[in-house]
Amino acid sequence: MRAKDIMTNNIVSISEEGSIDQAVELMLNNRISAILVLDDDQRLLGLISEGDLMRRMRDRQARHRSWWLELLSNEGAALDYIKTRSARVADVMTRNMITVDEDTKVEDIALTLERNRIKRVPVTKDGVAVGIVSRADLIQAIALSRNGRLPVPKPEDEVLRRQVLAAISTAPGGSVSSVNLQVENGNVTVWGTAEGEAVKQAIRVAAENTDGVRSVQVYMDKVPAWMYGV
Known part of the structure; x- marks a missing residue:
């Protein structure tokens, strides 16, 4: 099994000229x-992550370093200022x-995450981003x-996986950025989050209606309330 068999294909991205508010x-969306x-x-x-944003808020609230340390490390202080204020x-x-x-x-991906103490790693092909693999x-x-x-997925399963992802993206609430799946011998396993039971079942139906799918198992959690600002 390789990166392309488990990665999240739909890439949510932003330009480096974008704003933090947009990110x-x-x-959230x-x-x-x-x-x-x-x-x-x-x-x-x-990459910009919730960790970057959390550190940003924490560093803003942290006490200023002593004046003599600031004098000895203006370059570092300037970099911290940019990270927390820009x-x-x-x-x-x-x-x-x-x-x-x-x-x-x-x-090898598991070793990469462990050795570098990171939660996710982008997947590229010829320098172009094609997906992302997380610990989940x-x-x-x-x-x-x-x-x-x-x-070990067969070539036809790789094709079917792309077709199922495309079908799920058409279901109400079936954002493929919050859904991932694996296919083996036409048997589909779906993971991710959904807004509610109806959305979860709509995703199941979309997968079942894809030609070539033999069975579908869905393991999806409800979207936590904090993501809606509740």
């Missing part, structure tokens, strides 16, 4: 914790991203393992 709105920063050719420039994505995003290829094995995606893959071995 926050995209995260798509119920995700990070978005990629891409150029006009879909090439990866960086309204531009380009100033806040994480650069120098660690990435994986779409054919990277799941085992890895856990979902492990859940489907048998006797310690991950399933």
Whole structure:
């Protein structure tokens, strides 16, 4: 099993010229914790996550360092000021991203996340962003393992996976940014979050109605209230 078999295909992205407010709105509307920063050719420039935004708020509220330390490290203080005060994505995003290829094995992705202490990694093909793999995606893959071995999707399953994702995107509330799935021998397993039971069942029906699908299992949680600002 490789990155392309478990990654979230639908990329929610923003330009580096975008604003922090726009980035926050995209995260909330798509119920995700990070978005990629891409150029006009879909090439990866960086990533901005809820962690970046949380650190931003925490650092703003932190006490100022002593005056003599500030004098000794004006460059560092200036960088901190930019990160916490700028309204531009380009100033806040994480650069120098660690990435994986779409054919990277799941085992290697797990090692990459662990060694670098990161929660997700963008997937690229010829330098172009094509998806993203998170820890949750890895856990979902492990859940489907048998006797310690991950399933190996067939080429036709790879095609079917794309078709099911396209079908789900047409269902009410079926945003593929909050839905991921795996396909093995035509059997589909759907993971993610949904606004309610009706949306969850609509996603199931969309998957079941896709030609070539033999069975569908849906494991979806309800969207937490805080994402609606409640």
